[in-house]
Amino acid sequence: MSRLIRAVIDTGALRHNxxxxxxxxGGARILAVVKANAYGHGLVQTALALARADGFAVARLEEGITLREHGVSGPVVLLEGVFTAEQLREAARHGLELVVHDALQVHLLEADGAGQRLRLWLKIDTGMNRLGFRAREVPEALRRLERLSPPPLEVRLMTHLARADDSPEMTRRQLERFREATRGHACATSIANSAGVFGETPVGGEWVRPGLALYGASPFASRPAEALNLRPAMTLTTSVIAVRHVPRGETVGYGGAWRAERDSRIAIAAAGYGDGLPRGLPNGTPVLVDGRRAPLCGRVSMDMIAVDVTELGPVAVGTPVVLWGEGLAVEEVARWAGTVAYELLCGVSQRVPLELR
Ligand SMILES: Cc1ncc(COP(=O)(O)O)c(C=O)c1O
Known part of the structure; x- marks a missing residue:
């Protein structure tokens, strides 16, 4: 029998993307966003596969240190920056670049940053209303960063797009605010996430920060990944562990959420919410059984799902089942789950082995 659930990571697809x-x-340098365990693909192995990226971006200090400990020596940016003097010292010791999005972080650099020559990214809030300085606060924040002693290696400017996937108008408004806030400053800039890179509005900037697109998923509801020339990097795959006949009128699984309308052949596959499949996946969600689409029936349990294979040819214990990836876009499964590809990819649980290909 082939192995049970695993996430097969196609490093060729990562490099292709x-x-x-x-x-x-357009010539911009690429900060590959590998936070959250590289969106479930494995932080270190993804960074090593993407060695040709110009740098990496992570959310948290621990992620940055892990990259350093595994020999990643190029630029690594902490997208949330640091919050204590100890974190600042650790970040500096590991040569990590810091996003500075709040006056408290400027104060930390003034109070505890002496002797630490860092590359800093001043984050400007242009409409996301999550992190960053308002346009009117930028001149003062920049002045304070440039006066640090010793001065930082470099200060760069960045912002984050809130609706690059669905609202060119909002993106244009954010770009306009960014231009106004940064006018007169000759710093390098970074604006684009995946949707910013592939969207219809050119967003510019010397650096781009794609995450999702690297993993081969599209950020747009109406443009599939193939149309963007992206290939899925993760295929979540498992096997059938039992096949049973369910007579018409019987139900399958917890809560009796699916009832057989005819005598049915049901395959039980080893994948459940303990592996990161959303429990809310409804009846009818497609999976691939030996490459052929078949619908989920009944509730996702912790370790198992049931699939109606009545209309398929032979299915036996060991038949491979793909939950998403090659042949079944994670974006499609995410739509069935009422969520986005980001959440499914990041949600693959730690008991699922990652297998490099
Ligand atoms: C600040 C920042 N930049 C870039 C990204 C990458 O976004 P995406 O995965 O949509 O390309 C993220 C992801 O959430 C982010 O928080």
Whole structure:
């Protein structure tokens, strides 16, 4: 019998997607976003596979240190920056670049940053209303950063787009605010996430920060990944562990959420919410059984799902089942789950082995 659930990571697809982004990014340098365990693909192995990226971006200090400990020596940016003097010292010791999005972080650098020559990214809030300085606060924040002693290696400017996937108008408004806030400053800039790289509005900037697109998923509801020349990097796959006949009128699984309308053949596959499948996946959600689409029936349990294979040919214990990836876009499964590809990819649980290909 083939192995049970695993996430097969196609490093060739990761590299292909990086080059697709590079071709699209108009000469901008690429900070590959590998936070949250590289969106479930494995932090270190993804960074090593993407060695041709110009740098990496992570959310938290621990992620940055892990990259350093595994030999990643190029630029690594902490997107949330640091919050204590100890974190600041650790970040500096590991040569990590810091996003500075709040006056408290400027104060920390003034109070505890002496002797630490860091590369800093001043984050400007242009409409996301999550992190960053308002336009009117930028001149003062920049002045304070430039006066640090010793001065930082470099200060760069960045913002984050809130609706690059669905509202060119909002993106244009954010770009306008960014231009106004940064007018007169000759710093390098970074604006684009995946949707910013592939969207219809050119957003510019010397650096782009794609995450999702690297993993081969599209950020747009109406443009599939193939149309962007992206290939899925993760295929979540498992096997059938039992096949049973369910007579018409019987129900399958907890809560009796699916009732057989005819005598049915049901395959039980080893994948459940303990592996990161959303429990809310409804009846009818597609999976691939030996490459053929078949619908989920009944509730997702912790370790198992049931699939109606009545209309398929032979299915036996060991038959492979793909939950998403090659042949079944994670974006499609996410729509069935009422969520986004980001959440499914990041949600693959730690008991699922990652297998590099
Ligand atoms: C600040 C920042 N930049 C870039 C990204 C990458 O976004 P995406 O995965 O949509 O490309 C993220 C992801 O959430 C982010 O928080």
């Amino acid at each position: 990086l080059e697709t982004i590079r071709a699209r990014a």
